[in-house]
Amino acid sequence: MTDATTEMAPYAFVRKETLEQQPAPLSVAGPLAWVRQHLLSSPLNIALTLLGLYLVIDTVPGLVRFYFLDAVWSGTSRDACLAEKVGRPVGACWAYIADRFQYFIYGSYPIAQRWRVNIVFAMFALGVAWLLWTNAPKKKLGIFFFFVLMPISAYVLLLGGPGAERFLSFCLTLTLALAALYVILSFVPQLVRFYIGGAALAVVEQLPVWKRFFGPKQLVLFALVVFGFLSLLAGSPGLPRVDTGLWGGMTVTFLIAAVGIVFSLPLGVVLALGRRSKLPIIQLLSVIFIEFVRGVPLITVLFMANTMLPLFVPQEYSPDRLLRPLVGVALFAAAYMAEVVRGGLQAMPKGQYEGAMSLGLGYWSMMRLIVLPQALRIVIPGIVNTFIGLFKDTTLVTIVGIFDFLRTIEATLVDPTWATPTTRATGYAFAAVFYFLCCWGMSRYSIAVEKRLAAGQKR
Structure with a gap:
């Protein structure tokens, strides 16, 4: 073999730069590919897609017009939602929802005592956020708050009566007594040294103030603080008994669901x-x-x-x-x-x-x-x-x-103040939105929990 045959022929052009990555063809990735794969993949899917488009085109514009475009958003009586009164087509009567919104939340609960329901709602929201927040501090304390303190507080606040007032007064007195004792133990170390010894005092003094109680002591102290705070809130207005026959609305729905x-x-x-x-x-x-x-x-x-x-x-x-x-x-x-x-x-x-x-x-x-x-x-x-x-x-x-x-x-639908042809549809639509949001929220959170717990098992 000669050198001429073994020597490789020179290239006319050699690319030295890497080509930029090109997007996938539209037939493989993108909206068109998704439509072809999920909506037009077979004759049956094509028929179902066309049927779905027909239903959407036939119903959605009418619903949007009724519940949004032609809806009445403000008013004080049924006259605002009557077509012959306003001189135009009238859709959903959202003014009725705004006027009866307090009743939907509290039912017939006395107006002067509804602050008690608001506190229960706030405690419920705090407990849920404490439990659902992945990196929340003091998770065990949050569990104790949600499953022990909140039910007791809800029972005491919502029902009320002399027994509830005596219970909260006792908790407030005990909390103040423990607070005074805690101040003495914290700022008069001579007494602590006299009773528990210098070695124990050194261990106590090395700890932060908020960590000087552990385990059951911390839970009891936290419970007394919560009940003491509730007693301070109830000190001036008091806690008159509210019969359960007056409870209603979202309060009862959340109560039954939570229990x-x-x-x-x-x-x-x-x-x-x-x-x-x-x-x-x-x-x-x-x-x-x-x-x-x-x-x-x-x-x-x-x-x-x-x-x-x-x-x-x-x-x-x-x-x-x-x-x-x-x-x-x-x-x-x-x-x-x-x-x-x-x-x-x-x-x-x-x-x-x-x-x-x-x-x-x-x-x-x-x-x-x-x-x-x-x-x-x-x-x-x-x-x-x-x-x-x-x-x-x-x-x-x-x-x-x-x-x-x-x-x-349903009780407000027979109220002559808001008796209009669109009141019933508006009320049931509002109920549907409420139940959908609550159930959708639970579903989405469960999906997030599943993904988080399954993250370590993915291969």
Whole structure:
């Protein structure tokens, strides 16, 4: 072989710069590709797409015109929402919603005492934000606040009466006494040295002021501070008793939903563990309760709680008319929650149980530390679905005479002050928006929790 044949021929051009990345063709990525893949991928999809477009074009413009363009946004009586009075086509009567908005929130709760409901709403919002905020400080304190302090505070504030006033006064007195003792222990170290010794005093003095109480002491102190603050708020106006028959609106809806959600999950976990228990009596009782409650509609449970329960107890011990549906809703939701949790427990591999037992963990430690956290993560969609169904089922309490949010809207529809042809459609549209926003919020948060918990398992 000669050098001429082994020598490579020179190139006419060699590119030294890297070409910029070009976008994908429109047929592969982008809006056109998405439409082709999801809307026009088959004859059936094409037909469904055309049907959907027809429904949108046929209904959306009319809804926009009725609820926004031709709507009445201000007024003091039905005359503002009557076409013959205003001389133009009239759509939704949002002036009626604005005029009755306070009634939709509080029902017939006395106007002078509605600040108590506002405080309960503020505590509920604080508790929810504290729990849902991932990086919130003092998470255990937030759990104690939401599941212990807030229910007690809500009961004391909403119901009121002499007993509630005495309870808050006692808490205020005890809080002031502890505060005085705390000041003495903090600023008179000689007394502390005399009683607990110098070594203990050195440890105490090294800690910040807000960390000198730990564990149960901190929880008790926090509870006394909360109740003491509530007693200061209630000091001047007082807490006269407000009968539950005057409660209504969003207050009752949130109350029933919160009680059902808070109590149904732990009761459901206990029932699910009882159904899988190896003890025959516990398993039989759990199965009977779950199957009996799931075998009847919620309306039946509410009728039993409201009508039949007072027949089996003396009149002086008869539960409150609002407490009865609260208990019925909580037990009903717990039965469904038990089956959701049981599905998560059955999905756990046997190796998780064996691994926990090999570490020497007892039954309750195994369930609390190993099994239940994983099982509940698996069934988050089912749990949230049960919560959403429970929130919507709160409207059924109207059957037993409880004025929830939807019932307050229906009560205002017969008010002659706002009797117009569009009032009913406006009221039900407002209720639909309220329920949709609440249920959509729960759904979106559950999706965020699922993504966060599954982040470490992605491959």
